[in-house]
Amino acid sequence: MDQDTTGEFWLYDLKVETVLDGRTPVCRHIEGESFRVEGENLVFEPGTQISMYALAALLPLLPxxxxxxxxxxxxxxxxxxxxxxxxxxxxxxxxxxxxRRFTHAGTTGLPDARGKAYWRSDET
Known part of the structure; x- marks a missing residue:
């Protein structure tokens, strides 16, 4: 079905991983540390850290x-x-x-187009 008629859209989940490849970091960057992006959420493993300055540079590119x-x-x-x-x-x-599949109704704030929030889809 056409995306416009179903209200569906797809987003990639992402993995953001620190890589040095032999370069010397000045900031606190640990090779291999990572976090995931799932929908609108940043998902960190326990103990994972990222500089807020590095995160500020990354945020506009993630969507x-x-x-x-x-x-x-x-x-x-x-x-x-x-x-x-x-x-x-x-x-x-x-x-x-x-x-990951999303719907317009599950993600919009427009009152006339709103459905159950995507993150509550498993609730009855």
Whole structure:
């Protein structure tokens, strides 16, 4: 069915992982530390930390990376984001994982179009 008639859309879940690849970090970046993006949620494993400055640099890109893009778009091909400190060797690799289905009614704030919130879909 056409997306416009079903109200469905898909977003990628993401993994954001710290990579150094031999570069020296200035900030607190630990190789392999990661978090996931599931819908609108950032999911951290216990003990995982990220600099708020690095997170501020990443946040605007995460919703874009969640969406379907043309295979030739840089968003589809470029995966590493540099730490905002120009002297830091830290990078953040964003990997698209599986896709998650959402509906307009489950995610909108428009009163006339609103349904049960997607995060409450398992409640009766």
């Amino acid at each position: 874009v990376k969640q969406r379907m893009t043309d295979p030739n778009d840089w968003v589809s091909t470029d995966a590493e984001i540099a730490c905002p400190d120009p002297h830091c060797g830290g990078r953040f690799r964003i990997t698209r994982l599986g896709k």
